[in-house]
Amino acid sequence: MYLEIPIGRIEPNPKQPRQVFDEEALAELVHSVREFGLMQPVVVRRLEGDRFQLVMGERRWRAVQEAGLDTIPAIVRDTEDESLLRDALLENIHRVQLNPLEEAAAYQQLLEEFEVTHEELASRLGRSRPVITNMIRLLKLPVAVQRRVAAGVLSAGHARALLALEAGADAQEALAARIVAEGLSVRATEEAVVLANRNDTPDTPQQKRRKPIQMPGLQDVAERLSNSFDTRVTVSLGKRKGKIVVEFGSVDDLERIVKMMESQTDLS
Template identity: 55%
Template sequence: MATKQSGLGRGLGDLFARTDEDQSTPLQDGSTFAELPLEQIVPNPQQPRTIFDEDDLAELAASIGEFGVLQPVVVRKAGRNSYELIMGERRLRASKLAGRATIPAIVRGTEDTALLRDALLENLHRADLNAIEEAQAYDQLLRDFGCTKEDLANKIHRSRPQVSNTLRLLNLPERVQMKVAAGVLSAGHARALLGLPDAESQERLAERIIAEGISVRSTEEIVALGRGRTEPRSSVSRGPRLPNERERDLSTHLSDHFDTRVKVNIGRNKGKITIEFASGDDLERIMAILDGTTI
């Protein structure tokens, strides 16, 4: 049975008239267009997105069943009759759900490292990633493609502290990361948990946040008070004074600027700023910022 096509679908069909899987159409940038069997396309190990909404996929599958795939996926040759997906995993998955045998694809070169890097960057812009998927994508770009944090921040139009703070989420224990990826724990909660000294405390407080519906602000206060454990204290003691709004704002600003935890305490006559560092190299990095920049 012939599938119904919209005007846009027919337009693409006219543009890419040769759809036989053994044929391809050369494109101006040196790549080719072809209609490829779904079974020949393997998943992209560099795909940052790992969680796909089933309802969204079902809706896209219904659209593909009626109108076809309106935007080709992007692949590269991986072997004889085998292609590696670079962009378009939602379209690929939905096409399988729709029962299609083939999918329109643009085939790129096999050794184009810059292409893979840029494809991953495009996925970061276009995909609705959760905070952990985003952090993993950042980490992959830094490790596999030699990007610096500054380069990455510029390419995705975010500040370097934003990139650094997102990457820090990968320091959380795996169980907490899974909760963030599943959407039961927000990125704000996750960043607050990083202030706790060990994985066990982070996991316990994460469970408490979910069970009690604790807000991000309350979580930050719990961490600041050093009460990241769920069991009550054996004796009641007066805790430290909670930071006021001015102190919190300054602490957040300086923490972002120095890419580490900074505490600000403003007293009646004097104050104190505490900058934490993880190692000698980290201290040298902070000293370089102090010597070379103005806040």
């Protein structure tokens, strides 16, 4: 059903995953609305009385308000809370990209609302399982680091590298500040994390005298394993033995990796 609805009768979607709207893009839309009107209607659902709630189109709704219009063209749709959340998330992911923290929070909310696994959620959203898992892991970062990611100062790649830092929240915040100050690349950040983790490992006096063994191609081995198991893998080498660390984001993710290892063992 298509209606022209008084702007004051529409309220925003409380489950809207997007928290930050690009002010420049919004200003351009406001100018367009003033010149030509709103070309694409918003989608709403009915509430009690004469009230409506946004399902899709909060940026357009905001622009119409700022443009000073009294009504807004809208398509009225019957939708349940579950559909409301999914539709709002899908619109933002596919039309206006969320920042990494908003996307991670939205995925986490969907997991809790639908009570599904990472694999099932990935299938519903048309995403790969590693993308879902790696995005949700960003929520484990300290709040100060999350703010930098949300503001676009740190990339999702930098954030994932920081998650591997074993020294804890203070060290993650310190390295995040260094990334910004020195303009470190993701690869440089990963190398800094590996070095920091190595330095934080307690050594005996005899071990402290040993120089770390360098093996050409060690990073290539780690990358091949990472690609094979769809997760971050680090490889380190001591004097007598080496260590491979395979990271996982959840119990489901661990089970997936174990099955992949078992299947490759069976093939050999």
